[in-house]
Every structure is written in structure tokens, then in C-alpha cells.
Amino acid sequence: MKALTLTADWAPRPEYALTDIERQTRKIRNGCMVWKNPRISVGDCPDPTPKDDEVVIQVAAVGICGSDMHMYEAGEDGYMLYPGLTRFPNILGHEFAGRVMETGKAVRDLKVGDLVAVEEIQWCGECASCRRGFVNHCDNLEELGFTTPGAMAQYVSVRARYCWKLDELADRLGDEREALVMGAMVEPTGVSYHAMFNRLHTWQPGAYVVVFGAGPIGLAAEALAVAAGASQVIVFDTSASRREIASRLGATQVLDPTGLNLNEVLLDLTYGRGVDFVVEAAGAPEHTLTPLTQSLAVNGTITVIGLAGRPVPVSLVHYQQRGVQLAGSLGHAGHGTFMNVIRMMASGKLDLRPMVSARMPLDDAPSAFKRLESREDAKIILLPN
Numbered sequence: 029m030k031a032l033t034l035t036a037d038w039a040p041r042p043e044y045a046l047t048d049i050e051r052q053t054r055k056i057r058n059g060c061m062v063w064k065n066p067r068i069s070v071g072d073c074p075d076p077t078p079k080d081d082e083v084v085i086q087v088a089a090v091g092i093c094g095s096d097m098h099m100y101e102a103g104e105d106g107y108m109l110y111p112g113l114t115r116f117p118n119i120l121g122h123e124f125a126g127r128v129m130e131t132g133k134a135v136r137d138l139k140v141g142d143l144v145a146v147e148e149i150q151w152c153g154e155c156a157s158c159r160r161g162f163v164n165h166c167d168n169l170e171e172l173g174f175t176t177p178g179a180m181a182q183y184v185s186v187r188a189r190y191c192w193k194l195d196e197l198a199d200r201l202g203d204e205r206e207a208l209v210m211g212a213m214v215e216p217t218g219v220s221y222h223a224m225f226n227r228l229h230t231w232q233p234g235a236y237v238v239v240f241g242a243g244p245i246g247l248a249a250e251a252l253a254v255a256a257g258a259s260q261v262i263v264f265d266t267s268a269s270r271r272e273i274a275s276r277l278g279a280t281q282v283l284d285p286t287g288l289n290l291n292e293v294l295l296d297l298t299y300g301r302g303v304d305f306v307v308e309a310a311g312a313p314e315h316t317l318t319p320l321t322q323s324l325a326v327n328g329t330i331t332v333i334g335l336a337g338r339p340v341p342v343s344l345v346h347y348q349q350r351g352v353q354l355a356g357s358l359g360h361a362g363h364g365t366f367m368n369v370i371r372m373m374a375s376g377k378l379d380l381r382p383m384v385s386a387r388m389p390l391d392d393a394p395s396a397f398k399r400l401e402s403r404e405d406a407k408i409i410l411l412p413n
């Protein structure tokens with residue numbers, strides 16, 4: 029089959045303390061400390077065969093994510109930008125939907141022909157974190173398209189337990205191809221849903237919500253806030269094209285943060301009361317955390333989704349005086365998140381079609397990655413079959 033593979037050189041930075049397990053497995057907690065000179069190419073790979081609990085999926089649509097970009101991009105010193113769990117060489121791609129082609133012997137709930145979206149978080153179900161319900165923080169975590177072969181390929185084999193059927197979405201859209209493209213948006217939208225409703229859900233219909241960063245995760249967060257009844261959804265991004273998409277998705281205010289006094293602007297827009305809920309999806313907390321904290325209403329929350337490798341100084345006095353909180357969020361698995369996102373899409377309450385700026389064949393993936401370097405597009409979808 030055809031697939032897009034990312035290769036990188038093993039070059040641990042001297043200051044990075046590799047664990048024995050990292051050395052043995054080459055599964056690295058913080059990719060930007062080890063992998064150098066990342067490069068991608070489309071070529072031939074062996075077809076996958078399903079283990080007993082797996083299904084083989086013919087990939088219909090796979091999105092290119094900010095994380096894919098950060099694995100593909102390197103800093104001036106040649107090291108990959110992505111600061112998370114990784115193992116290379118590997119087939120990229122983790123935001124996808126497709127059709128079940130083959131089922132392993134032990135698979136009960138899926139059959140050939142089913143349309144599914146798939147969780148990227150490959151939780152084990154057996155460790156203490158999984159058994160306590162925190163599957164996104166599985167102690168034996170593998171991530172599809174990061175540490176195991178991903179979906180920028182014609183076929184991918186995944187455990188049936190990570191699949192969620194798209195029949196309701198296909199039914200209500202009346203178009204299987206469209207349902208599969210939207211199905212590829214369930215994973216990134218699930219990341220936003222998890223941060224907004226499963227972590228510290230301190231806001232209610234009527235609340236003032238700020239989304240900082242209108243990349244795909246921020247745009248999905250915006251659409252979820254609108255659907256869930258926020259009375260104001262204020263979105264910040266430096267890109268004019270992304271601000272335009274944010275306007276189409278129903279934000280009440282869309283602003284370029286460049287040169288703005290964020291705290292002043294936000295207090296002004298919220299009648300001096302402050303913001304109830306902030307989604308940090310820009311990965312730029314060194315610029316945003318202090319002014320956004322100062323703009324919080326009493327009992328407000330900042331949820332951090334954007335990954336930033338460097339530490340950020342935080343003044344805690346405001347957290348105490350205003351009784352506000354900061355929540356980190358990672359992942360999209362468990363808690364019925366995929367199911368609820370699919371239902372919201374099927375109902376028409378969550379229409380993310382304005383986010384899809386291009387659909388391209390897998391062969392054009394290298395030029396799609398190149399095009400995304402400017403961060404003008406919201407989401408490019410690859411069609412591998």
C-alpha cells in the first residue's frame with residue numbers, strides 16, 4: 029500500500045536524560061530532545077493484517093494536524109519541534125475516518141463495511157490510570173501516527189475498541205463521502221471537547237468564552253462553545269484567513285491580538301466582569317497566560333491544550349484572589365467524547381465544514397505540508413484511496 033512515512037535521525041541532546049526504556053524501545057517522551065532532521069516521503073509499505081482484536085480500515089480521509097506539522101518542522105538546530113511521545117520512522121496521520129475492510133477473530137461489535145472514526149490515544153485498559161477512567165493518561169500509552177503506524181496510508185490496522193461508528197452522521201448528512209471527511213474531524217474536535225467538558229467544566233450556557241488561537245483545535249473549541257450556549261465567544265488569532273473562518277463559525281468577536289492590551293480588551297468586552305472560560309489553543313502561554321489570567325471572572329478557568337515545551341512563570345496571587353483555576357488537557361479518549369462529537373455533528377449543531385480548506389490525494393501530501401507552513405489553512409484533508 030501507499031503511505032507517508034516520517035524519518036528522523038536518533039540524536040539525543042546531551043542534557044536529555046534518556047531512560048532505559050526509551051533507549052530499548054526508541055519510544056521517546058519528548059521528541060524535540062532526541063529526533064533530528066525530520067523528513068517525509070510517500071512510498072510503498074506492507075499492507076497491515078489485523079490481530080485478533082483489530083480491524084483493518086480503508087482510510088477515506090485523514091487530516092493534517094498541528095502536531096504533524098511540528099514533527100515535520102525543525103528548529104534552527106535541526107531538532108524536531110514536537111515535544112511529545114514519538115518513535116520513528118513511522119507512518120504519520122491520526123485524524124481519520126474510513127471503512128472496515130477486515131475484522132480480527134475476536135472482534136464482536138464491528139463488521140466489514142462499517143464507517144468509523146478512530147481514537148488516536150491507544151489506551152491499554154489495564155493499567156491503574158485506565159482502570160480509574162483516565163485513559164488519556166494511560167501508563168502504557170501508544171499514540172497512533174506518533175508511536176504506531178498511522179493513517180496517512182491506504183490502510184491501517186487498529187483495535188476495534190478505539191473505533192466509533194459514523195452511521196448516524198452518514199444517515200443525517202445523506203452522503204457517505206461527506207460523513208467520512210467530517211469523520212476525520214472528530215479526533216481534533218474531541219481534543220477540544222475533552223478540554224472544555226471533561227476536565228474542569230466550570231462554565232454554563234450564557235458564559236463568556238475566549239478561544240486563543242484559531243487553528244483547528246481552537247476553531248473546534250469555538251464551534252463547541254457556540255453550540256453549548258456561550259453568550260459571547262471571543263476568538264484571537266494573528267492569521268487573517270483563520271480569523272475569517274472563525275467569523276463563519278459563529279464567534280461574537282474575532283480579533284488580531286498583535287499589539288492589543290488583552291486584559292483591557294477583554295474587560296471591556298465583558299462589561300468589566302471578566303471571562304468565565306478560556307481555551308488556550310495557541311501553544312503560546314509565555315505571551316498569553318498572564319494577561320488571560322488577569323482577565324478571568326471569579327471562578328473562571330483557563331484550559332491549556334496547545335503544547336509548549338518551555339516553562340512559563342505564573343503569578344499565583346490572582347488565582348487565590350479570584351478563585352480561578354488552570355487546567356491542563358490532553359487527549360480525546362474515554363468519557364463518551366467521540367460519541368457525543370459524532371452526535372453533535374449529525375444533529376447539525378456542530379458544522380465544521382468551513383474549516384476544511386482543501387482536499388488532496390495522498391501523493392500531494394508533501395506539498396500540503398509545505399503549504400501548511402504558513403498556517404493560513406485551517407484543515408487540509410488527504411484522501412488516500
Ligand SMILES: [Zn+2]
Nearest residue numbers: 093094095123
Ligand atoms: Zn492531532
Ligand SMILES: [Zn+2]
Nearest residue numbers: 152155158166
Ligand atoms: Zn492504560
